[in-house]
Amino acid sequence: MEKVTEIFGSMVFDDLTMKANLSSDTYIKLKKTIDEGAPLDLSVANVVAEAMKDWAIEKGATHFTHWFQPLTGVTAEKHDSFISPSNDGRVVMEFSGKELIKGEPDASSFPSGGIRATFEARGYTAWDPTSYAFVKGKTLYIPTAFCSYSGEALDKKTPLLRSMEALNKQALRILRLFGNEDAKAVRTSVGAEQEYFLVDKDLYAARKDLVFTGRTLFGAMPPKGQEMDDHYFGAINSRVAAYMEDLDTELWKLGIFSKTKHNEVAPAQHELAPIYTSTNLATDQNQLTMDVMQKVAEKHDLVCLLHEKPYAGVNGSGKHNNWSISTDTGVNLLSPGDTPYENAQFLIFLCAVIKAVDDYQDLLRIAVATAGNDNRLGANEAPPAVVSMFLGDELTAIMDAIIEERPYSASEKQTMKLGVDVLPKFAKDNTDRNRTSPFAFTGNKFEFRMLGSANSIACTNIMLNSAVAESLRIYADRLEGAEDFEAALHDLIKKTFSEHRRIIFNGNGYDDEWIKEAESRGLLNYRTTPDALPHLLDEKNVTMLTNLGVYSEVELRSRCEILLENYYKTMLIEARTMTDMVDKQILPAVESYLGDLAATANAKRQFNPDLKLSHENRLITKLSECADMIDQRNLELQEVTKKAESIADAVEGSCYIRDNILDKMAALREVCDEAETMTAEEYWPIPNYGYLLFLV
Numbered sequence: 001m002e003k004v005t006e007i008f009g010s011m012v013f014d015d016l017t018m019k020a021n022l023s024s025d026t027y028i029k030l031k032k033t034i035d036e037g038a039p040l041d042l043s044v045a046n047v048v049a050e051a052m053k054d055w056a057i058e059k060g061a062t063h064f065t066h067w068f069q070p071l072t073g074v075t076a077e078k079h080d081s082f083i084s085p086s087n088d089g090r091v092v093m094e095f096s097g098k099e100l101i102k103g104e105p106d107a108s109s110f111p112s113g114g115i116r117a118t119f120e121a122r123g124y125t126a127w128d129p130t131s132y133a134f135v136k137g138k139t140l141y142i143p144t145a146f147c148s149y150s151g152e153a154l155d156k157k158t159p160l161l162r163s164m165e166a167l168n169k170q171a172l173r174i175l176r177l178f179g180n181e182d183a184k185a186v187r188t189s190v191g192a193e194q195e196y197f198l199v200d201k202d203l204y205a206a207r208k209d210l211v212f213t214g215r216t217l218f219g220a221m222p223p224k225g226q227e228m229d230d231h232y233f234g235a236i237n238s239r240v241a242a243y244m245e246d247l248d249t250e251l252w253k254l255g256i257f258s259k260t261k262h263n264e265v266a267p268a269q270h271e272l273a274p275i276y277t278s279t280n281l282a283t284d285q286n287q288l289t290m291d292v293m294q295k296v297a298e299k300h301d302l303v304c305l306l307h308e309k310p311y312a313g314v315n316g317s318g319k320h321n322n323w324s325i326s327t328d329t330g331v332n333l334l335s336p337g338d339t340p341y342e343n344a345q346f347l348i349f350l351c352a353v354i355k356a357v358d359d360y361q362d363l364l365r366i367a368v369a370t371a372g373n374d375n376r377l378g379a380n381e382a383p384p385a386v387v388s389m390f391l392g393d394e395l396t397a398i399m400d401a402i403i404e405e406r407p408y409s410a411s412e413k414q415t416m417k418l419g420v421d422v423l424p425k426f427a428k429d430n431t432d433r434n435r436t437s438p439f440a441f442t443g444n445k446f447e448f449r450m451l452g453s454a455n456s457i458a459c460t461n462i463m464l465n466s467a468v469a470e471s472l473r474i475y476a477d478r479l480e481g482a483e484d485f486e487a488a489l490h491d492l493i494k495k496t497f498s499e500h501r502r503i504i505f506n507g508n509g510y511d512d513e514w515i516k517e518a519e520s521r522g523l524l525n526y527r528t529t530p531d532a533l534p535h536l537l538d539e540k541n542v543t544m545l546t547n548l549g550v551y552s553e554v555e556l557r558s559r560c561e562i563l564l565e566n567y568y569k570t571m572l573i574e575a576r577t578m579t580d581m582v583d584k585q586i587l588p589a590v591e592s593y594l595g596d597l598a599a600t601a602n603a604k605r606q607f608n609p610d611l612k613l614s615h616e617n618r619l620i621t622k623l624s625e626c627a628d629m630i631d632q633r634n635l636e637l638q639e640v641t642k643k644a645e646s647i648a649d650a651v652e653g654s655c656y657i658r659d660n661i662l663d664k665m666a667a668l669r670e671v672c673d674e675a676e677t678m679t680a681e682e683y684w685p686i687p688n689y690g691y692l693l694f695l696v
């Protein structure tokens with residue numbers, strides 16, 4: 001095998017490659033665009049494009065694509081070849097600066113929630129030079145943003161970049177108040193831990209539910225599930241190990257810092273963690289990781305399931321968004337400092353996050369709301385749908401001391417007055433002992449754990465960056481006008497801690513008692529996607545997001561509609577897949593087994609008319625009762641599905657599904673799974689859970 005250090009980033013047009021392939025003059029100009037957003041001359045873009053093309057062709061590329069993240073959640077790409085006719089009737093390979101900077105994909109088939117209808121028919125993609133171009137397969141990928149001609153964002157990257165800019169601006173205001181004149185930029189970084197399942201390709205192909213919906217809609221529990229707790233961090237079997245090795249290599253080539261891999265709690269479940277990087281890059285890299293995971297699986301005759309809940313009865317898959325804020329000079333603003341002065345600055349940023357999470361619980365919940373994730377949140381294996389924060393004992397003690405204006409520990413003589421020179425020095429506590437909190441402080445970063453495995457991390461980070469920018473904006477307004485900075489700072493920190501104490505919860509987030517307590521604290525509990533999403537348009541949310549320039553109101557409306565529509569369509573596909581499988585596979589299988597049982601019984605009776613056929617009688621009676629129930633519940637599901645299909649309004653349609661279809665799907669599954677346990681294995685038409693989970 002090639003050396004890791006050599007293959008890492010070998011398919012990326014990164015800084016090193018740029019330096020090697022561009023004149024120093026062009027490199028400097030491009031760098032200015034990347035670092036400071038300076039506009040790039042077309043003449044320079046032409047030179048960059050030419051160099052990029054030559055490099056890409058050397059790596060085997062014949063095509064290029066503007067790669068973007070439309071609102072569907074997956075990434076989109078349209079491949080154009082470099083070829084261009086030449087005078088001698090042959091072709092030359094060409095790629096111009098114009099093609100690099102701007103593309104015009106046929107946008108009409110991407111969801112826009114009405115934006116394009118209202119404004120312009122076409123959209124365009126614009127090169128995002130802050131994320132490196134790369135070669136995958138035979139194509140040069142150019143990361144881009146996707147906008148309508150009237151400027152509305154039709155993708156997830158544009159608002160993400162805007163949210164990063166909003167946070168940058170407000171955080172710099174705070175840093176200046178602390179006398180920091182060096183920092184030129186404040187950026188957020190993210191490390192996204194990704195969970196996934198692997199399943200054998202042939203078994204997958206034999207299940208319409210997996211093929212059409214990404215999850216199993218039927219399946220009785222096998223004799224063994226995850227109860228032995230023997231899978232988490234267990235030895236990785238050789239087929240999976242070969243997959244992971246290949247996956248790492250492919251990710252490394254693309255410059256993705258895949259670092260940790262291990263087995264997860266459920267059988268056939270695994271996790272990949274990258275080393276954290278700038279939020280924009282982390283978002284692109286996570287999308288790419290999900291894509292590569294699926295591609296590499298094919299080579300190993302496996303399928304990689306990114307659905308949040310592929311199997312009932314074992315854990316689902318999530319994604320952990322580890323998030324921190326730091327300066328371009330390398331200071332992590334969420335890291336408690338070595339001096340009281342640094343700690344005052346740390347506390348104000350901590351407060352900004354606490355206030356943000358409490359004020360915008362709904363936006364964080366909305367950011368992870370999908371049909372798939374609804375199967376997971378609040379299901380005893382994942383955080384509940386209630387957002388709360390874990391701070392750990394020490395920080396909580398400090399917070400309470402500040403609220404009550406008393407010494408923070410027995411050894412501290414002075415009260416916690418935040419005149420910065422009396423703030424105590426406190427130890428960095430890097431141990432996160434709470435794995436059940438949706439939003440946990442883990443020493444120098446926050447880990448948001450509500451994301452589903454298939455979610456794009458863009459939405460979460462857009463909301464998180466924006467909400468924190470809003471807290472910082474309010475703080476900066478207050479502090480810039482203060483006569484006595486230290487007194488104002490103290491008041492602000494105390495006020496934030498007092499007003500937002502309710503969002504802090506260090507206990508077991510999976511406990512039912514907590515849900516009751518959370519409700520008594522006034523925390524929101526939006527259990528399902530249709531409960532959560534309409535609140536995107538609540539006045540306070542629209543005001544905050546539009547004032548910061550992250551979204552326009554039109555963009556927010558379109559997003560709300562698209563997300564609800566997505567839920568509605570996903571659920572209808574699931575309901576139709578269920579009834580299809582019942583009609584064409586499950587009922588025929590049960591009937592065929594019943595027929596053979598009856599035939600056997602008859603044959604036996606012919607042989608001996610007095611024979612008591614207790615086994616056949618019992619089974620035939622129970623199984624035919626079961627078949628009748630399946631039929632009845634199937635008809636009921638079909639009826640409500642038809643009704644749901646006739647609803648045009650996205651809000652109404654998704655609420656109808658929540659109230660009428662979910663229960664019926666669960667009821668139908670229940671009797672089908674019961675029938676599975678009574679039917680001989682050779683008759684059952686789809687691979688069972690035992691094979692799916694244990695034959696990887």
Ligand code: ADP
Binds near residue numbers: 191277324444
């Ligand atoms: P675990 O959550 O399993 O305890 P770690 O805390 O080591 O593991 O890291 C989990 C993820 O957090 C990794 O992707 C890592 O790169 C990322 N991470 C570590 N430090 C930071 C940071 N300062 N900002 C953002 N992400 C970070």
Ligand code: MG
Binds near residue numbers: 447
């Ligand atoms: Mg983690």
